[in-house]
Amino acid sequence: MINILQNHLSEFISGFGITLLSSVIALVLSLVLGTIFAIMEVVPNKGARVIARIYIEIFRNIPLLVITMFFYVVVTKIFAMSGLTAGTIGLALYTSAFIAETVRAGILAVDSGQMEGARANGLTFWQAMQYIVLPQAFKIVIPPLGNQFINLVKNSSTLAFVAGFDLMYQGNEIASTTFDTINTYIVVGIFYLIITLPLSYYMRYLEKKLA
């Protein structure tokens, strides 16, 4: 195990970096998209609600791999992009549907009196949303959002399907050149756990604290 790590340290590190980079970019994109669709689900406009619902249900019910492969196989023919870009876009779209559901639950968990009070004090719907409801909603949804980020890091392994040069891809390359599959995959697993395990314990701690 130590041998594998020493001989291929640079590959592991660069894969680890790409996994982190792609996860963080996908997280930011999916937070933005997810929040937009979550708000669309609670606005009074019925059209917006229907569009948001359709978007969320489509991306929640189709496997991430299908979305990622679609971008890699189909969309790259129209817009040339690397596997990493295609994979990250796929990840962001897939995760945004889950984040939208999480944020929506957070918005609904904020007491409706908050919105009513804000409106009664003369704030517009959007002002009330921005200054009163969303800040409280985000506080509630921090632990589930953290869990979404953990899922995102794990799901970023699908980049290996589209030559994304992420940790899983590098691990496979190393495994197929050294034939030392057991140790390579154990090292890859440890690298993933470095990100996900502390985060999941921290989220559990936050959940307990907030509960």
Place this chain on the structure above:
Amino acid sequence: MKNFVDAYSWINITYLFKGLLITLEVSIISLLLSFIIGSFLGVIRYSRIKWVSGTVGFIIDIIRNLPLLLIIFFTYFALPKLQIHLSIMQAAISALTVFESAMIAEIVRSGINSVPIGQTEGARANGLTSIQTMWHIILPQAYKKMIPPLVSQFISLIKDTSLATIIVLPDLMYHAQIIYGQNNNYIIPMFLAISIMYFVVNYALSLIARWLDRRLV
């Protein structure tokens, strides 16, 4: 338009449905196995037996925090080195079962936690042993609360099965790749078809989950 008509020939459609059947078969077998193993692990984790529940909990945490894809690779490419030889189907089912058992164990544990403590105390006060209490009093109530999260877990299991295409499991995703691999014009029709197939199965399940959720609460 002609591409779509050609792509959805009888042969291709039946071939896709064969893939869907494999996807469902692998998912259902893995679900049943991981339901049994996961329940067992969940109860152990809840039990607070010194060392045992802590160790089981730690193993569950490790598995839950690894990518499923890594577990699939490990089962198919690393286990043969340990003289454990599995067919593609067995490897896919084992990998999914290991991963899902850990997920279900957490669901079971929080389901048990959500049963009011008075139920345990009442049962114990009436002379039931702790195992009888768990089996007759706690678990039936816990399972009722666990049905919605279990159904969502089943949905992600069906989606996750597609990852096993990488070890050439002939599931829906793989069959679509075979078809569009032969003719580039079929790429978009195939993506559309499998998206619809996955969507219909999973959306139906999520509607059932929502219905159960409303009925049981």
